[in-house]
Amino acid sequence: MNIRPSVCPLTLNIIKVRLPHWRMENHSLLYLIMALLGFLSPCLTRLIPRVSFPLGSPGRHLTHFSSHDVSNTTTLLLGKDGDMLYVGARDAVLELDVGHKDAIVLRNKLDWSPSEKDLEQCSMKGKKMADCPNFIRVLQFLNTTHIYACGTFAFSPRCTYINSETLLMSVKPEEGRGRCPYDPYQPSTAIIVDGELYTGTVADYRGNWPVISRHLSEGNRVDLKLDDTLGWLEDPTFISSSFIPHEEKIYFFFSEVGREYDFIDKFIVSRVSQVCMSDVGGQRTLQRRWTTFAKAQLLCQANNELPYNVIQDMDTLPPAEGASADETLFYGIFSSQWSVNSGRSAICSFRLTDIKSVFSGNYKFLNRDTLQWSTRVQEKIANPGKCGLHNASDNVLHFVKENFLADEIVRPVGRSLSMVSAEHSYSHLTVQRVQAASNRNYTVLFLLTESGYIHKAVLLQGGAHIIEEVQVFKQPQIIKSLKLSTSKGVIYVGTSEGVVRVPTANCSFYWTCPQCVLARDPFCGWDPASRACVKASDSQTSQDVDRGNVEEACNSVSLTKKARFAVICISGSCFAGELVSVSLNEVVRLQCPVVSRLSQQLWQRPNSRLSPDLYLHLEDGSLSFVATPTTLGHYLCVSTENDYQQTMAIYHVKQKSSPISETPTSYIPGTGLLQQTSVGIWGTQVTIRQLGRNLSLWTKESGEIKSGTQEGNPQVLARGPCYLTELMVVSVMLVLCLSLLTTILLYVIRQQCHRQTAPQLGTTTRNSNRSPLVEQEALRTDKCNIQALHSRQASGFVCNGVLIDSNGHLETHPYLK
Template sequence: MVRSASLCACLFLLIILSCHSQLLPRLSFPMGSPGRSLTVFTSPDVYNTTTLLLSNDEETLFIGARDAILSIDVSQIDSMTFKEKLDWSPSEKDLVDCSMKGKMQTVCHNFVRVLQVLNGTHLYACGTFAFSPRCIYINSVTLTLATGPSGKPEEGRGRCPYDPYQKNTAITVDGELYTGTVADYRGTRPVISRHLSEGSHVDLKLDDTLGWLEDPTFISSTFVHSEEKVYFFFSEIGKEYDFIDKFTVSRVAQVCTSDVGGQRTLQKRWTTFAKAQLLCQAGQELPYNVLQDIVRVDPPEGASDDETLFYGIFTSQWRVNLGRSAVCAFSLKDIKRVFTGRYKVLNRDTLKWSTRVQEQMANPGECGLHNASDNTLRFVKDNFLTDKSVPPVNQRLTMVSPDASYSNIAAQRVEGANGKLYTVLFLLTDSGFLHKAVLLDKGVHIVEEIQMFHRPQAVKNLLLSVAKAVVLVGSSEGVLSLPVANCSHYGSCADCVLARDPFCGWNSLRRVCIRVTRSEKQLAQDVDEGNVSEQCIIVNPRARPGPSSEVVSVSLNEVVHLKCPEASHLAKRHWERLNSQLSPKIYIQSDNSSLSFVATPSTLGHYLCLAVENGYSQTLVVYHVKQKSNPTILPAPPSRPNITPTTETGNKTDISTPVQSESKPKQVNVYATVAHKDSPAATTWKSRNFTRWFGFEEDKSQMTEPGGNLNQADKGTYLKELVVVSILLALCVSALLTIAFNRFRHVCTNQTVPQTPSSRRDLEKGGSATPQERESLKGHSPRLEKRNGQASNGVSHNGQSHNGKSAVNLSNSMLNVSNGHLPNTPI
């Protein structure tokens, strides 16, 4: 039973893997491709441009770099114009102190890790500042330092990490800063805190002695206005799974913006902190448990905030899912339901978690607990982990990448030409490619992938500008800007519809593929199915506009290679000939859909490469293969027994062998057509040898010599001839060994058989010996010669003489001569 269950699980996993392996980008654009051009901002003295912030009007991009903060004009889609730069470098003393701490010089700079809009006129920034974090106020208009409440730069401990490679998150709400980071030099004191508090609010943080966080890696944070809560997303060690050592889990935590801490218990500490597990798992599969990035997608206009979705990238610490990424979606409605449910209780003595069985004194995570009693707050201190996990939307994974590891994500809701809303994900891979995927009811369709970097980037950031319709990517090499779509790349209605891009639609009047807008909605588009026949009016569905015929001039017996351009990774390509079919014995179609064959009079002509996608067939390229005006005569290969030899005088000796006809031709693949048996084919004996050299095998029953004589050659290959020769050689060697063995046996027999003296004396006396026997005993034997099948004495092979008398019979004594063989018989 256990073995059967394991087998079923393995089969199910293989089915899942095979389904996932079919998730391929439809188009690929290498770096510098004109189909998807990038706008790059770089500066010789600017490094590590990884912290990005858009202004409220999305006209200006603020960049937090190494030792500097910059502002760039991004009002134009295809340009990034430098505006201002603010130098913010550590002093020489700060660098020396950093080196004294044992840090490398490369990390003893000021890396800006927090950059937030504080209000309409100022920004707030924090940097590592040579392992001594500091924060400043910046005038967002002039990009100059501004004076803060203290009149000097503020200490950044608890607001910004010390290590530039330590992940953190920060967000401002009503002028207050909420952060998730580490609060010590070693990075062992994680903290979620509030700073810059105003009015009745006070700065709050977690009590790090209570174990509320277990070695977390902070990813993101967001503010939900209707809930008046800030949600933090991170990964940490799941202590509730005590049967697994260092099992990583993904979390969502919440705090209320109205929290001011307890009066006696939990003073200046959060009273509304609670956390829950995010479960990115499908069925009984192993979960994708390590959160890499997460993004928020607001609900459609007029919908409830409960429909807010969070799309996260998850990887796995299990070897079976190593190198793969999964995307899971979580709804705000499910998160709220888990936080209002039951909670686990932590035993402070054993540090073990268990399901709460005692009476519930309060609902942890509920806003307004700062006015609760001390008993209630003590109950909250031990009950901050929810009993249930937050499941993914529809209880399944949104998508799984079979061979790419995603690191960053951005998302947007897009209204298609039919008025339907689609969710588009922009996923950045570790290898430097950006995937654009659209979520459909039947699964995920990856529209395209664009190469963003030449080399993989360790630290990068992804930001989406919905107003400008561009994707912004920050890395150590610079900032890149990419339009969310390039509809003009699709030159026909079929290409535009097959792309299934919700941003693009085909305008039949202008005959162009354009962006879908509120004013441009009467467009041909089918994002869900990509059905060309229903959206496009095509006179000839097999033709693609503009496939020009390319002429290829070749010589006879020359090997021809025809390349077929790739329409998309999802299209299946195959070759066809006009009024003819491609025999697999003559043509070879490689994995990259190129066609190879030997140029003969029968293989000249037109060749078409076609692509089939979603049931729509289009011609990609047409080749016209013709013979050169002055054909080049190639040297003849070595003559062979089954080939008609040519003498010096030009005469030919016909040596023909029977050829077996093929009763049924074979197909190259499911897209190749079956060859006609009666299709004519002409070639020379030279081309037949060329065919064998290059692995081709032609139908030789249909080959004719240039003179018109039928050349019946064997249909074997060199491999077959080698096998035949090897067998004949083995037979010859066996025959020689048999003859040698018989000779040796006869010699040994003659030497060991005893002679009867009486018999010999009788023979010497005359006895009954014949004259021939007597001659043999004297050491003489009659000479036997065969001429034309007869012996010299007139005795034939059948034992009859020419005169009708019986042939002389040799007695056994004649065989016992010294050599052990018949007299004068060659060995």
């Protein structure tokens, strides 16, 4: 199982909430319980996809179609034989040839865009120009030769008939009000049955008039719709519609405001409603209105938490071959309107038998004066929702008009959730019943996440198991769609950027019997004859979807230590391990391939324990350590999944030896031996062979075989490593350092001696010696005075840098003022 329980000491059995049954008088109690459930919500288990394929991964082949002049390819219609895919895009209808294995080819294109005048009027109404083109929202087969298409057409819906062979319009487009929404992002649903169009959409420009209607009625039948004055719908969001042939009914799935609950805030509920194909409206009461309309609440809720009350998508799973039509199942994605459940999605399934039982039961009564709902206790005049009421009396039709909400609630199969995700928000789904090799049927869900991944999940008795996740787009997409082709075994994903084709099975990715069985994919089984994982078409293939027991399915036994050193084969190539040459004190990092996100990786050494003081286990499963004589040797990574162990990587960490030229380890097919050839120091060819944990060395010159068992390393026959070069380098460096230190010391001593022998100045008397500098200065002064006496007529001259005037006085300097 890929369910990993969260550590939570509390249990959800503390309180039991049955929210839809409450008549809330004290609203504070509701918020208190919601807050309490918010603390309990982390106790949910986690669902982890076993394998993840990012966009462009070689392990999952996808086929893309895109074109620079085509966008919003989100409305998909699959041809009857599955070789053609019709796509409603922006301003165009495409015909794609999907019959080729590795390509999707554009065969034809119908351009259908508004005129410049239409776009200008759309912009004048206050709409963005990006929303004014013609977005095709309805694309259905009308008959064997024509397709009926409707588009938003600049917020003025238009519909037309298109020849499916030539992709040309047969008639001029007509008004599409009530058949197609005005807004390209307004949710809606449409289905054509026997040439008549049944829709759930809005019929006005502002989106305030929701309708469930029938168009293109044939014969004496008239188009029908809901009476907008009766409040039959309360701000609905239409999700999908489904036709049940043996019932001759159309079922609509949507969410709306639940007026039957008296809450402060609007309480959103999910609904299923029905109309009969034979309905033609009443003769006086309910003229041109549905007489068979009825609706009921869908409850997707676990026993002890708030309900997942907002429906996101719904798909129909027909009954198994030979089963009753009442065993038809409806699988839906539900989310919660409360922040305590934000970011989570739940999957619930509903049985047609339970829906029919609720519609045949009691109905609530709406008091028009107080707008309060109550359960009718008086005699039941008629059964709302019953087909054939168009000829009933006015009294019966009046009763039906006032009683259209079923009193009981449609609960999921088993009164439990089929699947719940605490990490992913799902937006779309499609469901398929798959027959495994054991002839047992399994339900497989294909779920599209908001982040752009498709999750492939199988529903088991112990819970859901997500087999894989495949990324189909990266950029956020506003409108998306899924279309499953069971005959071709592919899923088509329509996004704003193009169409992606995803095969439902990916059996060839699993290269061994254990991997094929551990995938637990009902599509895949191990074929012993071809020794490959193939589509499980007969009972000869090995498979165990429920338990994933490798030992029984592959006839294997638990791996022993010796067997764990066997050769690893991946995608047809066999490896005996990798030789890693390192230097001492070098940081080594050994990688371990992770083939499953549900597995746990464990590193081992033969006859040795990995001490946490020496080894570091990293988050990606790799092992890091420092190369020392103790850490040299063999390492292997063992993966454990569902109690099955298998070796994923083998390494032989060896110290580098420069005189030896080493070659990678090779595998000898059919022998299970490892062989490594190298040239020794003296030119001797050395061959290392390994069988299990026994390592041997054989030398050509002597022909002698020697074995070593310590730490899985062979005894070295050649000379040990030589450190002469390293010793010489260290010695030279030591001599240079000593010489430098000696030089510096001698220089310091010489400087100190020189200072001690220098003469001492400044101790002579005043009368004996005047400094030579002082005497020279005095002579220069006397000379200047004599010159001044002989040059009195001069205006002034400079003596010793001082300006002297004609009188022999110093001239005042500006800075001396």
